[in-house]
Amino acid sequence: MTTAVNSWIDRFQGLSTLENHIKEILLNRSTIVSVPANTVIFGPGKAPENLLLLLSGSVRVQQLSEAGREIILYRVHAGESCVLTTACLLAYEDYSAEGIAETDVQAAAIPRMVFDDLIAQSEKFRRFVFSAYSKRITDLFLVIEEIAFQRMDMRLAQKLLELAGSGNRVATTHQQMAAELGTAREVISRQLREFQRREWVTQSRGAVEIINRKGLEVLASSDG
């Protein structure tokens, strides 16, 4: 029997303090899966059978409208869980959201029944799950607020900074940025042209280079 130390479990804030016997259940009854980039992990007609705890990579959860437009709802990163999915698979399976591996992904997959077991047995695991829900839901509230009330130029500046991270290059097409923000490609093109005119960015096919971070930051944080 393993001692359940130094396992992937400890990479998850909120799981590392689990009781040892719970950790063992988690370790013994979950499997580590590897998923190549761009795999559809769940979606309409493809209900997820497992709760995924991401060890590396990221998963993009997006919604497709009937008219073929799409919007990105949130991302799941390493150290986080696809927990909303779990709820959704229990009932309303007919929603149109889908989860896609954005990079190669490694994850611990917990079967539905084991998940149920853990929820029943461990107060700490329950807390972990409901905390994850909480974060996702507040994220969704934020998305709604941004779509409804914020200006596109501000949202685009924020998204560019977010996607650039510590670097300066954002490798993405205008079309993809449009999906990020739930708008049309032309709108992105025009905004980026304006950013370029202000010498905040330079553009090349399939990429945006940030050359004046400050400018974007000022716009991004100008509340209103």
Added chain:
Amino acid sequence: MTTAVNSWIDRFQGLSTLENHIKEILLNRSTIVSVPANTVIFGPGKAPENLLLLLSGSVRVQQLSEAGREIILYRVHAGESCVLTTACLLAYEDYSAEGIAETDVQAAAIPRMVFDDLIAQSEKFRRFVFSAYSKRITDLFLVIEEIAFQRMDMRLAQKLLELAGSGNRVATTHQQMAAELGTAREVISRQLREFQRREWVTQSRGAVEIINRKGLEVLASSDG
């Protein structure tokens, strides 16, 4: 000891099949509360201490933006639960959503600890809770899609029909309708004027009267 039959529990789809001893815990450790209309049930700085199961009335959950604008996220009706709230109170308490009693409300209030107990003890209760989550979350996805992609005239027609129910009168101000749809009052005023011109509705101060349901229905269901 009660037999736990004919109680409020049976009004909830998903709870009526609970084991009897679970029903008894639910009955004995929850309290029936009455809340007058317009009470703020939870909100920023007022975390809910209980899971509410609505017996009568309805609760409106809305988000306030910094600029003072608001948007209605969803409603909780009799026979449903304020379950999202429960998750949120566990962690991220700093979200800006608030729940308001739209009418006088009667509800069964389950303290947080009892909720945790029930989750641990009953598979059926877990299913009830996660199903409720599922419904709310898919509702939120729908809200996002509508805000991002649907035309205002269509959304307004849908909302009018929804609020009218089986009647023909919607007692609401333009400002309130704007909050329903996350837009500005002027937009609502202009759309309603157009509906009036088409002789689908008549207006009076604080109310809209539907006089041609068909017209609204056609617009509401014209996808695209």
Added chain:
DNA sequence: AAAAGTTTGGTGACTTCGTCACTGAAGCTA
């Protein structure tokens, strides 16, 4: 009952955003 205040709705001018139809340029493929 008249005056004053508040809430609700109306409107024009303007900006921003989304849509449509089309163009051209860049990169890939055969």
Added chain:
DNA sequence: TAGCTTCAGTGACGAAGTCACCAAACTTTT
């Protein structure tokens, strides 16, 4: 190198959001 596909640019226009202001309808006060 010719042809295809993807990506980006653009003008024209319609839809939606913003701003500033006005007017009408209810409420409260005197």
